[in-house]
Amino acid sequence: xxxxxxxxxxxxxxxxxxxxxxxxxxxxxxxxxxxxxxxxxxxxxxxxxxxxxxxxxxxxxxxxxxxxxxxxxxxxxxxxxxxxxxxxxxxxxxxxxxxxxxxxxxxxxxxxxxxxxxxxxxxxxxxxxxxxxxxxxxxxxxxxxxxxxxxxxxxxxxxxxxxxxxxxxxxxxxxxxxxxxxxxxxxxxxxxxxxxxxxxxxxxxxxxxxxxxxxxxxxxxxxxxxxxxxxxxxxxxxx
Amino acid sequence: xxxxxxxxxxxxxxxxxxxxxxxxxxxxxxxxxxxxxxxxxxxxxxxxxxxxxxxxxxxxxxxxxxxxxxxxxxxxxxxxxxxxxxxxxxxxxxxxxxxxxxxxxxxxxxxxxxxxxxxxxxxxxxxxxxxxxxxxxxxxxxxxxxxxxxxxxxxxxxxxxxxxxxxxxxxxxxxxxxxxxxxxxxxxxxxxxxxxxxxxxxxxxxxxxxxxxxxxxxxxxxxxxxxxxxxxxxxxxxxxxxxxxxxxxxxxxxxxxxxxxxxxxxxxxxxxxxxxxxxxxxxxxxxxxxxxxxxxxxxxxxxxxxxxxxxxxxxxxxxxxxxxxxxxxxxxxxxxxxxxxxxxxxxxxxxxxxxxxxxxxxxxxxxxxxxxxxxxxxxxxxxxxxxxxxxxxxxxxxxxxxxxxxxxxxxxxxxxxxxxxxxxxxxxxx
Ligand SMILES: [Zn+2]
Numbered sequence: 180x181x182x183x184x185x186x187x188x189x190x191x192x193x194x195x196x197x198x199x200x201x202x203x204x205x206x207x208x209x210x211x212x213x214x215x216x217x218x219x220x221x222x223x224x225x226x227x228x229x230x231x232x233x234x235x236x237x238x239x240x241x242x243x244x245x246x247x248x249x250x251x252x253x254x255x256x257x258x259x260x261x262x263x264x265x266x267x268x269x270x271x272x273x274x275x276x277x278x279x280x281x282x283x284x285x286x287x288x289x290x291x292x293x294x295x296x297x298x299x300x301x302x303x304x305x306x307x308x309x310x311x312x313x314x315x316x317x318x319x320x321x322x323x324x325x326x327x328x329x330x331x332x333x334x335x336x337x338x339x340x341x342x343x344x345x346x347x348x349x350x351x352x353x354x355x356x357x358x359x360x361x362x363x364x365x366x367x368x369x370x371x372x373x374x375x376x377x378x379x380x381x382x383x384x385x386x387x388x389x390x391x392x393x394x395x396x397x398x399x400x401x402x403x404x405x406x407x408x409x410x411x412x413x414x415x416x417x418x
Numbered sequence: 419x420x421x422x423x424x425x426x427x428x429x430x431x432x433x434x435x436x437x438x439x440x441x442x443x444x445x446x447x448x449x450x451x452x453x454x455x456x457x458x459x460x461x462x463x464x465x466x467x468x469x470x471x472x473x474x475x476x477x478x479x480x481x482x483x484x485x486x487x488x489x490x491x492x493x494x495x496x497x498x499x500x501x502x503x504x505x506x507x508x509x510x511x512x513x514x515x516x517x518x519x520x521x522x523x524x525x526x527x528x529x530x531x532x533x534x535x536x537x538x539x540x541x542x543x544x545x546x547x548x549x550x551x552x553x554x555x556x557x558x559x560x561x562x563x564x565x566x567x568x569x570x571x572x573x574x575x576x577x578x579x580x581x582x583x584x585x586x587x588x589x590x591x592x593x594x595x596x597x598x599x600x601x602x603x604x605x606x607x608x609x610x611x612x613x614x615x616x617x618x619x620x621x622x623x624x625x626x627x628x629x630x631x632x633x634x635x636x637x638x639x640x641x642x643x644x645x646x647x648x649x650x651x652x653x654x655x656x657x658x659x660x661x662x663x664x665x666x667x668x669x670x671x672x673x674x675x676x677x678x679x680x681x682x683x684x685x686x687x688x689x690x691x692x693x694x695x696x697x698x699x700x701x702x703x704x705x706x707x708x709x710x711x712x713x714x715x716x717x718x719x720x721x722x723x724x725x726x727x728x729x730x731x732x733x734x735x736x737x738x739x740x741x742x743x744x745x746x747x748x749x750x751x752x753x754x755x756x757x758x759x760x761x762x763x764x765x766x767x768x769x770x771x772x773x774x775x776x777x778x779x780x781x782x783x784x785x786x787x788x789x790x791x792x793x794x795x796x797x798x799x800x801x802x803x804x805x806x807x808x809x810x811x812x813x814x815x816x817x818x819x820x821x822x823x824x825x826x827x828x829x830x831x832x833x834x835x836x837x838x839x840x841x842x843x844x845x846x847x848x
Contacts, residue, residue: 373774
């Protein structure tokens with residue numbers, strides 16, 4: 180992103196994949212960019228419309244089985260997201276949106292459905308639903324503090340050699356093998372559903388760093404921090 | 419109604435004893451515990467209690483309790499009505515309601531959305547009332563498209579008359595397998611769960627309204643609904659809004675003969691006017707004309723504590739319940755813009771343990787008035803307001819927030835358990 184231009188956020192398919200507070204990720208990125216004097220332009224791409232290729236950060240959220248399958252079909256047919264990522268755009272994919280990024284995911288009856296192949300992962304349906312608070316230690320290479328959030332999914336995700344785990348779970352299920360989420364290049368996926376960035380402003384800043392090429396300046400994080408501390412204290416086993 | 423078999427009579431009587439005990443020991447209003455004891459003894463009890471009554475089942479994500487109360491008030495014009503007035507809306511609560519009014523020829527039951535197919539099946543109710551479906555407590559509730567699909571299966575091939583909100587595409591889809599439907603244009607301010615066709619997944623077009631991004635509402639004030647504004651149709655298949663026979667037009671109900679009735683009800687806000695039109699259409703399905711039903715609706719002032727005012731040391735707090743994003747949108751419509759507002763949010767089991775939904779509510783409408791934040795998840799709400807650029811003050815408790823007000827009026831919006839906590843501390847008047 181050239182320093183004099185606007186940061187372009189692209190929210191993919193809010194009409195299909197925005198079941199529960201996914202808008203929060205858009206709002207948090209907008210706020211954290213603006214507080215640093217970076218002008219922001221957000222595009223909401225409805226599923227009937229083409230995905231623009233010129234965005235800086237792409238966001239895709241969670242959803243029910245049927246919209247998830249529709250979203251995967253439409254993204255494959257459209258191709259805009261693939262071209263954007265090939266161009267070097269950053270992306271946050273959440274929950275159902277995370278599963279879609281892989282080669283395959285579980286459909287309504289657990290049947291395998293083709294993903295869009297932007298991350299080297301394969302997902303299927305687990306035995307039970309993982310619902311509850313999640314805490315995970317992030318890959319130290321990312322410089323992002325402990326992840327905190329809420330998961331609500333039936334997925335089990337196997338990571339291939341082309342991705343690295345985003346974190347190792349302390350509380351919660353995540354991918355199902357002791358890891359939670361993954362990343363490759365500037366694409367990050369997570370089972371922390373809905374407004375994952377509201378409780379993880381460090382992850383929001385990682386996306387901003389990837390998109391702008393510079394470490395964002397520190398800002399007043401008091402309300403983010405108070406929420407994080409309250410949630411971590413409520414979730415972590417007492418020492 | 420006919421005599422119950424002895425075993426069912428016994429089960430029903432035991433259920434009533436347990437309910438009395440529960441009330442006497444202060445553990446609740448007794449409506450659920452009574453029904454649980456009854457059901458355990460006699461699984462068929464609900465079926466027997468429902469026999470030979472004219473029953474209406476009322477289901478939706480929001481407005482069930484209030485609409486149940488409005489329909490009950492209207493039908494009392496015709497005779498005694500059994501009802502689960504305390505919102506105990508699962509089969510145990512239905513048993514409790516019906517067994518405590520054995521001889522009532524009418525029944526109006528609020529039914530949890532998930533239990534509706536089962537309760538339709540058990541009771542064989544003649545009338546089913548369906549108002550809206552939207553995202554709600556996702557950590558434990560079923561996906562709403564699946565819910566609507568179950569409604570379709572439950573209603574198909576059954577001799578049930580449905581009263582349904584034609585402005586809600588998912589409700590329309592859920593109701594449209596029923597053999598006879600009275601379609602009501604009751605409005606749908608919350609549209610984030612219905613941009614896609616439930617039949618084919620294609621985009622839904624709305625007349626005079628292009629896609630509005632979630633959170634794109636500039637104001638929480640909802641304008642008068644006209645027929646056109648609420649129209650919708652799928653761009654890719656033949657699924658579209660049916661022609662409504664009843665219409666909510668601002669403050670007025672229009673009946674199937676085109677007569678206009680100023681509603682003039684005491685319950686505040688657009689959502690309650692929508693509930694009232696649905697209640698009028700339901701009353702007519704029971705043979706009760708508008709001129710007899712409407713005066714009954716106007717007598718209702720508060721429902722299970724909703725919209726009541728609690729008072730302490732000269733501070734008068736009006737209580738509004740909002741459990742999910744669509745409910746908050748309707749609650750904002752009721753707020754007095756000149757008053758301060760206290761917001762209280764919890765995340766206990768009945769609220770849903772996940773607070774993500776806060777990010778689906780557009781709080782910007784609160785800018786420019788004093789906002790006080792409390793509740794067990796006050797930090798979630800505080801951050802949400804911070805990101806929305808809504809100034810607020812964090813308070814340790816509702817009592818502190820109230821004490822911080824100058825004497826006079828204040829509005830309160832709380833979600834389920836936060837609302838119940840305020841009621842039990844400040845008075846449970848119904
Ligand atoms: Zn369609």
